[in-house]
Amino acid sequence: MPASTWKSAALAFALLSGPCAGLYAQTLRPSGNINPASPGWPFGPPHHRVTLEGILAHADSEMVSVALPDERIIRFRVDHRTQYKTGAASQELAAFHVTDVVSIDSEVDGKGYLVAKSIRFVRNSSPEERGRVLHSPELLQDWTENLLRPDQSTGASAADDRRLSSVDKPNPIFDRPENGPSLQRADYRGESHRGTGNSTDSDLIPFVRRKVNEAFESLPSLRAREVTSLFHSTSNPVKWIPDNVVSAEIAYEEDRESYSDIQIDGKRPADAPDTGTSDYMRSMDKAWSTGDFETIAHCIFSDLQDADFHLVGTEHNQPDVSIYKFEGGRNSTCLGLKFRSEIAYPAYKGLMKVRRQTHEVLHVELEAVDVPEAFPLDRAERSIDFGTVQIGNNQYLLPATGYWFGCFRNSYSCFLNRIDFRDYRRFEADSRVEFGK
Numbered sequence: 135m136p137a138s139t140w141k142s143a144a145l146a147f148a149l150l151s152g153p154c155a156g157l158y159a160q161t162l163r164p165s166g167n168i169n170p171a172s173p174g175w176p177f178g179p180p181h182h183r184v185t186l187e188g189i190l191a192h193a194d195s196e197m198v199s200v201a202l203p204d205e206r207i208i209r210f211r212v213d214h215r216t217q218y219k220t221g222a223a224s225q226e227l228a229a230f231h232v233t234d235v236v237s238i239d240s241e242v243d244g245k246g247y248l249v250a251k252s253i254r255f256v257r258n259s260s261p262e263e264r265g266r267v268l269h270s271p272e273l274l275q276d277w278t279e280n281l282l283r284p285d286q287s288t289g290a291s292a293a294d295d296r297r298l299s300s301v302d303k304p305n306p307i308f309d310r311p312e313n314g315p316s317l318q319r320a321d322y323r324g325e326s327h328r329g330t331g332n333s334t335d336s337d338l339i340p341f342v343r344r345k346v347n348e349a350f351e352s353l354p355s356l357r358a359r360e361v362t363s364l365f366h367s368t369s370n371p372v373k374w375i376p377d378n379v380v381s382a383e384i385a386y387e388e389d390r391e392s393y394s395d396i397q398i399d400g401k402r403p404a405d406a407p408d409t410g411t412s413d414y415m416r417s418m419d420k421a422w423s424t425g426d427f428e429t430i431a432h433c434i435f436s437d438l439q440d441a442d443f444h445l446v447g448t449e450h451n452q453p454d455v456s457i458y459k460f461e462g463g464r465n466s467t468c469l470g471l472k473f474r475s476e477i478a479y480p481a482y483k484g485l486m487k488v489r490r491q492t493h494e495v496l497h498v499e500l501e502a503v504d505v506p507e508a509f510p511l512d513r514a515e516r517s518i519d520f521g522t523v524q525i526g527n528n529q530y531l532l533p534a535t536g537y538w539f540g541c542f543r544n545s546y547s548c549f550l551n552r553i554d555f556r557d558y559r560r561f562e563a564d565s566r567v568e569f570g571k
Contacts, residue, residue, distance in 0.1 A: 174246070174510075174542075175242070175246050176246075176473070176474070176476065176510045177242050177246070177248060177475070178242055179242065180242055180243060180244050180246075181241060181242065182241070182242045183239065183240070183241055183251075184239075184240050184241070184242065184248060185237060185238065185239045185240070186200060186202065186208055186237070186238050186240070187200075187235070187236070187237040187238075187256060188200035188201050188202045188203070188208070188235070188236070189201045189233060189234070189235055189236075189259055189263055189267050190230060190231070190232055190233060190234045190235075190236050190267075191207060191232065191267050191270055191272045191273050192232070192272055192273055193227055193230060193232065195212070195227070196211065196212065197209055197210070197211060197212065198210045198212055198227075198238070198250060198253065199272050199477070200236065200238060201266075201267055201270065201272070204506050204507070204508050205464070205478065205479070205480075205506045206476055206477065206478050206506050206508060206509060207270075207272050207476070207477035207478070207479070208248065208475055208476055208477070209248070209475050209476075209477060210238055210240050210248045210249065210250040210475065211243075211247060211248070211249045211250065212227070212249075212250045212253075213249070215251070216250045216251065216252065216253065217251065217252040217253070218230070218252070218253050219252060219253065219254040219255065220255045221255050222255075227253070229255075230253070230255065232267065232268075232273065233259045233263060233264040233267050233268065234255060234256075234257075234258065234259065235255075235256040235257045235258070235259050235263070236253055236254060236255060236256055237253075237254045237256050238250050238252070238253050238254075239251045239252045239254075245474070246474045246475075247474050247475045248474075248475040269465065270465060270479075271465060271466075271470070271479065272477065272479075294513070296372075296513050296541050296546065296548060297513075297515070298499070298501075298515040298517060298537060298539040298550075299499075301372045301374075301539070301548075301550070302372070302374065303537065303550075303552070304363070304365055304374045304376075304550065304552065306361060306363045306379070306552055306554050338445075338456060338488060338490060338493070339440045339443045339458070340440055341493045342435075342488050342493045342495060343435045343440070344493075345492075345493040345494060345495075346431045346432055346435050346495060347432070347435065349530065349531055350432045352530075353386070353530065354525065354528075354530075354560060354561070355385075355386060355387040355388070355560065355561035356385070356386045356387075356525070356532075356558060356559070356560065356561055357383060357384065357385050357386075357557075357558070357559050357560070357561055358383075358384050358386075358532075358555050358556065358557060358558045358559070359381065359382075359383060359384070359555070359556045359557045360381065360382055360383075360384045360553065360554075360555055361379060361380075361381040361553070361554045361555075361556070362379065362380045362381070362551055362552070362553045362554075363376070363379050363551065363552040363553075363554070364376070364377040364378045364379065364380070364549070364551050365377060365549065365550045365551070365552070366547075366548065366549050366550075367546065367547075367548050367549075367550075368546060368547050368548075369546060370546045372546070372548060374550055378398055378399055379398070379399055379400075380396075380397070380398055380418070381395075381396075381397050382394065382395060382396045382397070382410075382415070383395045385561055386561070387561050391412065392409050392410065392411060393409070393410040393411070393412075393414070393415060394408060394409050394410070396410055396414075396415075398418070403418070430468065430498040430500060430516070430518055431486070431495040431498050431520075433468040434460065434462065434468055434484065434486075434498070434500075436468075437462055437466050437468050438460055438462060442460050442461065442462075443458045443459075443460045443486070444458060444459050444460065445457070445458055446458065446459050449487070454489055454490050454491055455487050455488065455489055455490070455496065456487070456488050456489075456490050457485065457486070457487055457488075458485070458486045458487075458488065459483070459484070459485055459486075460483070460484050460485075460486065461481070461482070461483045461484075462481060462482045462483075462484070463481050464479055464480060464481045464504075465479050466479065466481070466482065468482065468500065469482045469500055469502055469514075469516070471502060471505065471509065471511060471514050471540075473509070473510045473511055476509060476510065478505055478506050478509045480502045480503060480504050480505045480506070480514075481502075481503050481504050482500050482501060482502055482503060483500075483501055483503055484498065484499055484500040484501065485497075485498070485499050486498050486499075494520070494531055495520060495531070496519070496520055497517065497518070497519050497520070498517065498518055498520075499515065499516065499517035499518075500515065500516045500517070501514070501515045502514040502515070509543070510542060510543060511540050511541065511542060511543060512541065512542075512543040512544065513539070513540055513541040513548070514539070514540040515537075515538075515539045515540070516536070516537065516538050516539070517536065517537050518533050518534075518535070518536040518537075519533075519534050519535045519536070520532065520533060520534060521534035523558045525558060525559065525560055526560065532555065532558060533553075533555050534554075534555060535552065535553065535554050535555070536552070536553040537550060537551065537552055537553070538550070538551040538553070539551075
C-alpha cells in the first residue's frame with residue numbers, strides 16, 4: 135500500500151454505537167469516469183459523488199449522521215454550501231427531525247471524508263424504525279469524547295492469524311531523545327493456564343465491579359504524558375514499520391481531557407493550539423485515543439451484568455490472577471469503529487485478568503466481531519495493561535500501556551498503535567511519579 139494511503143487513512147475506536155438494519159435503501163451513484171474505490175478510499179477518490187439514503191440519527195451545524203441497513207453509520211460534514219430540501223416552507227437543517235428518512239448527495243473531500251451537498255427529506259419513519267434509531271448510541275453518545283485514530287485494516291475467519299495476541303509488540307518510538315524506557319506495568323504476565331473453570335462462576339465479579347466503580351469515582355484531577363507510537367505492516371508474517379510518534383501532555387479534570395505541548399515526531403504542528411481538545415487531536419488524521427481515564431474496565435462493567443463474565447482459568451505462574459472471558463452485543467457503548475466517514479458498532483468479545491486478593495483489574499482486551507461486510511476494516515482489537523501509581527498519599531490503578539490493532543478487509547495491511555502513559559501527577563502539582571512494581 136502506498137505511503138500516502140498510510141498517512142491519510144484514519145481509523146477510530148470509540149464509545150460509539152450501533153445502527154438499524156434492513157429498514158432503508160442505500161444507493162451509490164458514481165459521477166463521470168473514476169477509479170474504483172480502494173480500502174483507503176472506500177467511497178472513491180476526491181470529488182467522487184456519493185448518494186446515500188437512510189435514517190437520520192444525529193444532526194448539528196457541523197455533522198449529520200445517517201444509519202444504513204447494513205449496520206453502518208455514515209457521518210457527513212455540512213457547511214454553509216449544504217442545501218436542504220425539506221418539502222416544507224423552511225428549507226434549513228432545523229426543519230429535519232431525528233428518525234426522518236433522508237437522502238444525502240455528497241462529495242468525497244481530499245482526505246476521504248464525505249461532505250454533504252444536499253439533504254432531501256424522503257418520508258417519515260415507521261414506529262419500528264424510530265424505536266431502533268432512538269436506542270442507538272450514535273444518538274446518545276458524548277460527541278466530544280472517546281475517539282481513537284490509527285491508520286489501516288483487514289479480514290477474519292477461523293484460520294485468521296491476524297491477531298493482536300499473535301504479533302510481536304514493538305518498543306515505543308520515543309518522541310524525544312532523552313526519554314527513557316517505558317513505564318513499568320503491573321507484574322501479572324506469564325503463560326496462562328486454561329483451566330476448566332465453571333462457566334457460571336462469577337463469585338469474584340461483584341467485588342471487582344465495586345472496586346472498578348469506586349476507583350473511577352475517586353480518580354483525582356491528573357496530568358500525564360501520553361505517547362502514541364504508530365506502526366504499520368503489509369507483509370505476512372507481520373513486520374512493524376515505524377510511522378510517527380504523537381505525544382501530548384494530557385490533563386484530566388471533571389471527567390474531561392485536554393491536551394497541551396502537542397508534538398508529532400518531536401515537533402509542534404504549526405496549527406497546534408496551546409490547549410487542544412479531542413476534536414483537534416482527531417483532526418490530525420493520526421492515531422489517537424481519548425477518554426482513556428474512564429478505562430475499558432469501567433465501561434464493560436457499565437455494559438455487562440455479573441453473569442456475562444465466565445471464569446476460564448488462572449495465570450500459569452500467578453494463581454492469584456484469575457482470567458475471565460465476556461461478550462457484549464451490538465450497539466454497545468464500549469466499542470465502535472470509525473474509518474473516515476463510516477461508523478460501525480459491532481458486537482465484541484473480550485478477556486479480563488483480575489488479582490483475586492485485591493480485586494484489581496490488571497489487563498483487559500476487546501475484539502470486534504461480526505463487523506459489517508461493507509466496512510473497510512474486518513479486524514479490530516484493543517488491549518490495556520494497568521499499573522499502580524502513587525500520587526500523594528494514595529495509590530491509583532491507571533492505564534500504563536495500551537495497544538490498538540486493526541487490518542484492512544481480507545489483507546495483511548495492518549496497523550498497531552502503542553500508547554504509553556508516563557509521569558502521572560496531580561493536575562495542580564508538577565512532581566514526577568512512576569508506576570510501582
